[in-house]
Amino acid sequence: MIAINNLSYGYSKQKPLFEDLNLSQNNGNIIGLLGKNGAGKTTLLKLISGLLEIQKGELTVNGFEPFKRVPDFLSNIFFVSDDPFLPSLTIKAYLKVYGALYKNFDFEKMHKIIDAFELKADKKLKNMSFGQQKKFIIAFALSTNCSVLLLDEPTNGLDIPSKKIFRKVLVDFIEDDQLVIISTHQVKDVETLIDKIVHIENGRIVFEKDVFKITEKFQFKTVNTISGLLDVKYSEKCPGGYRVIIPVIENEETELDIELLFNAISNNVEINI
Template sequence: MINIQNVSFHYKKKSPLFNDFSLEVESGRIVGLLGKNGAGKSTLLHLISGLIQPKSGKIKVNGFVPFDRNPNYLADIYMVPEEFAFPSIGISTYVKAFSPMYPNFDYHKLYDIFNEFELQPSSNLNKLSHGQRKKFLIAFALSTNCKMLVFDEPTNGLDIPSKSQFRKILVSSVTEEQLVIISTHQVKDIDTVIDKVVVIENGKMIYQENIEEITQKLYFDLVPSLTGVENVLYNEQCPLGQKIIVPATTDNESSIDLELLFNAIINKKI
């Protein structure tokens, strides 16, 4: 569980990025953390992971203060950053060296995911493509079975089949005891796996809602034109007509178009 209360943060010689920011997220969720460039997504992930310390306010994750760097906390959180570097060693050597840091590491899960991603344990990490190294990092993260998993732009560098594999593997690997935070600009890559949406802008949370609550309130549709369509909350033109969001009724429900929802939120239409 994440509990953030009245947190403020700024980098040296920069204006405040977060000011009196609060957020609470329970375990058993896969959360999509969305926002434009510079909104503070990566900084928020670093605060949650204990890589940086808030200037004021309180953060607790699974009962720990992240920046205290308690060994029990570090053994139960894993972050996949957007940018990363590996030593020039083989996959199997890396796994042997780093897996003991995570008491719940599942080697069977790891090699099952390797098979899904077509990764060879004998491969040298620095001789793999960026996408292959990203897949390795995702596989390792999921195999730690940490209570908190943090992904910053996990689908960047993945081809279309690999993105589909990522969604399938994520859903099948995560348990109700875990909390997963995914920060991404590629919202279409995660719209079928998340069950909570959090949107931040200029260091402020402007939207948070569970997926089931969104589908009860909003209906997403594609129509040839807006003629005769009532109560349109937001619309975007596309080659086939208009993508729209309207209020949901008791007898209809739709799949969420996460990109359309995000644009509606940013444009203050919802």
């Protein structure tokens, strides 16, 4: 569980990145953390993981203050950064050294995931491509069985087949009692995975809703024309017509289009649930 109360943090005292930020998330969710470049997504993940110290307010993860980085906290949280640092070890050696740091590490799960990603256990991590390194660290993160997983741009560097495998292993190997936060600009890569959206703009949370509640109230469709449509919340021109967000009509629900929703929120459209 993550609890943030009146958090303030900034790289400059003149212009705080976050000021009086509040957020509470329980385990059992996969959250999509969205926002423009510079909105503070990566900074927030680093604060949650204890890599940065809050300047004001309160932040606890599983009851611990992250920046104190006590062993019981560190053994139950894993942060996959956009550009992970990996030592000059083989996968096999890395697992032997670092797997022991996580009390619930599942070696059988790890081997299943690296097989799915077609990684070789005797290959040195430093000799792998960036995409292969990302696949490895994702596999390791899932195998720790930490209650909190933080994934910053996890699909960067993955080709199309690997993105498909990423989605499959996340569905297959995430446990029901874990809390997963995925920060990404590649929203199409994760829109079938997440069950909650948190959108940050200008250092504050401007949208925080369950996917089920969004699709229960709004449709995301492509139409030939918007002429005659009632109560169009947001529209974008596209080949063949328009992509639109409109209220659900006669219980006709559609799949969520995160990119369209993101653009609507970024354009200050109120999506009231």
